[in-house]
Amino acid sequence: MTDIIQLLPDHVANQIAAGEVVQRPASVVKELLENAIDAGATQVTLLIKDAGKTLVQVTDNGSGMSMTDARLCFERHATSKIKSAEDLFNLHTKGFRGEALASIAAIAHVELKTRTEASEVGTKITIEGSEVTSQEAAVVPKGTTISVKNLFYNIPARRNFLKSNPVETRHIIDEFHRVALAHPQVAFIMLNNGSDVFNLPLSNSRQRIVNIFGNKTNEKLVPVEESTEIVQVKGFVLKPQFAKKGRGEQFFFVNDRFIKSPYLHHAVSSAFEGLFKDGMQPGYFLFLEVDTKSIDINIHPTKTEIKFDDEHAIYAMLRATVKHSLGQFSIAPVLDFNKDSGFDTPYEYSKKSPVAPSIEVDRNFNPFQKEAKQGNIAFPYKREKSPAWESLYVGLKQDVGIASSDLDNIEFESEEVTGRLFEAEAEATGQITFQLHNKYIISPIKSGMMVIHQHLAHQRVLYEELLKNITVQEAVSQQLLFPLLLQFTKQDIEIIKKVREQLEHTGFIFTKMEAEQLEISGIPVSIIESKAESVLEQLINDIKEEVPDAGYSQNDLLAKSMAKSMAVKTGTALNRAEQEHLVNQLFACKEPSVSPNNKPILVTFDVTDFDKKFM
Ligand code: ADP
Numbered sequence: 001m002t003d004i005i006q007l008l009p010d011h012v013a014n015q016i017a018a019g020e021v022v023q024r025p026a027s028v029v030k031e032l033l034e035n036a037i038d039a040g041a042t043q044v045t046l047l048i049k050d051a052g053k054t055l056v057q058v059t060d061n062g063s064g065m066s067m068t069d070a071r072l073c074f075e076r077h078a079t080s081k082i083k084s085a086e087d088l089f090n091l092h093t094k095g096f097r098g099e100a101l102a103s104i105a106a107i108a109h110v111e112l113k114t115r116t117e118a119s120e121v122g123t124k125i126t127i128e129g130s131e132v133t134s135q136e137a138a139v140v141p142k143g144t145t146i147s148v149k150n151l152f153y154n155i156p157a158r159r160n161f162l163k164s165n166p167v168e169t170r171h172i173i174d175e176f177h178r179v180a181l182a183h184p185q186v187a188f189i190m191l192n193n194g195s196d197v198f199n200l201p202l203s204n205s206r207q208r209i210v211n212i213f214g215n216k217t218n219e220k221l222v223p224v225e226e227s228t229e230i231v232q233v234k235g236f237v238l239k240p241q242f243a244k245k246g247r248g249e250q251f252f253f254v255n256d257r258f259i260k261s262p263y264l265h266h267a268v269s270s271a272f273e274g275l276f277k278d279g280m281q282p283g284y285f286l287f288l289e290v291d292t293k294s295i296d297i298n299i300h301p302t303k304t305e306i307k308f309d310d311e312h313a314i315y316a317m318l319r320a321t322v323k324h325s326l327g328q329f330s331i332a333p334v335l336d337f338n339k340d341s342g343f344d345t346p347y348e349y350s351k352k353s354p355v356a357p358s359i360e361v362d363r364n365f366n367p368f369q370k371e372a373k374q375g376n377i378a379f380p381y382k383r384e385k386s387p388a389w390e391s392l393y394v395g396l397k398q399d400v401g402i403a404s405s406d407l408d409n410i411e412f413e414s415e416e417v418t419g420r421l422f423e424a425e426a427e428a429t430g431q432i433t434f435q436l437h438n439k440y441i442i443s444p445i446k447s448g449m450m451v452i453h454q455h456l457a458h459q460r461v462l463y464e465e466l467l468k469n470i471t472v473q474e475a476v477s478q479q480l481l482f483p484l485l486l487q488f489t490k491q492d493i494e495i496i497k498k499v500r501e502q503l504e505h506t507g508f509i510f511t512k513m514e515a516e517q518l519e520i521s522g523i524p525v526s527i528i529e530s531k532a533e534s535v536l537e538q539l540i541n542d543i544k545e546e547v548p549d550a551g552y553s554q555n556d557l558l559a560k561s562m563a564k565s566m567a568v569k570t571g572t573a574l575n576r577a578e579q580e581h582l583v584n585q586l587f588a589c590k591e592p593s594v595s596p597n598n599k600p601i602l603v604t605f606d607v608t609d610f611d612k613k614f615m
């Protein structure tokens, strides 16, 4: 019998291995940036074209490579960073496997230009699909430039699998942030299709954070610092009032390497306990230094997870340190959402009922008409009726309009006494809806009772309205007396720019869009000025997290996101007129029963269900 086992040719083995190291252009960015840092560079420039799909190029002023090394660095397991297995337990560099360049060279067109300080001429090598196609002496500056072109050119399946350019660019920026944050002593420039995205001079850690995330970040930072025998912690957490709903800025670095650690995240989150509402997430930039022998960074191929020997001790220490910092900057005692805010009300105001800010403005408002009431949901006193809404009331009353006097037509099949009590109450207040726990609106219907989730109901109403405005492009704006100036990071402004048109159709008027600032002179009628910023912030967050492609899905995401942040919150008291208006608006919707995110908005209870309980 003939032998059937064959060794895979090198280039095939390299292609297979490449799959592990290089998932997308951002993986190339990470490897090249880390190599530049390992080479001792103080100035690193990253250039990408078409989200890195056609070009990722990194130039550094580091050590450079000799001609032999330049040739060798593309060989599998060629690394200058470990010499024996022992070294694996004492790593101070980012790379050590000697896999990255070999993998990248297997699936792209790569050009390397490099020169060491000691040699006068450098080397230029081109390599395609692991084959060296040229090698020559070249006059190049000290340091290294590696250009990776046409990633996955020989693996069309992988290339087709890549996401849209905005998504891939987002991944690249994430990697860039991680390396740049860990190395403030290195200057970084990032260019995207030739235009400047980041220009980060060498600085300290705080300045680096501010240079990346915008000037506004500076005042949000609370320093954290502590040192014990097993770990040294430095960095910043964001003040609790800047907690976000999405993940936002959460960075752990261990020995200057970005890592993900749900366990340590939990430690930090628990230090914030009680400082913000459930569902919010803290922001942090935390740099841990531990003995290299006490960690194992080898457990994950892309090396973003590590294992600590002393996990529990690090958890406890981190939690205590963050708590201490928050306390020291007297942030902790000021904010306490768990406390009943009623206790804080000055005496003379304690008897007055609070007036929540209005969240919707009457479009038919006419200053010359008699003043309309401002409440949580302002509205024209006009009822939008719809068959869906009406049918629930058929048989309950003759007239479908829910006028105050109609309620005494309702027949209660209960005991005499109770019935009379209710009628008396109804006559006095004309109430047909009422609010339970500032969360649900309860309304009697023909078959029994309907319970409506106020926040989800309002989301549905706003969602359909926003979507309509975006698609039919009929902007209705409230002009602001003074333009609103909002600070955002550069990347966030970029995101706003991408959805600018749609936002304008909802009613936003942008008068300026600068590097880190927006000037807004008009906002949608259904939000109040003070909420405009948080609506945009939430939107940016949602876009970052979902990154939809242009077109319908983007409009949908935008409408969903805005509806969610604009909708009246659970916990808001609504007066009767507001409750009724919301219910009417809801039943004028195309899909009144499910929220934009497919949660049920209302449930009904049959009278017979109640009857059974009284048997
Ligand atoms: P690793 O970083 O795990 O050693 P790589 O494949 O990323 O493996 O790189 C292989 C080797 O090539 C490195 O160990 C280093 O000696 C050399 N090298 C790579 N990039 C650079 C660079 N920008 N400057 C100097 N040397 C480099």
Ligand code: MG
Pocket (backbone or CB within 6 Å): 031, 034, 035, 094, 095, 096, 100, 101
């Ligand atoms: Mg490397």
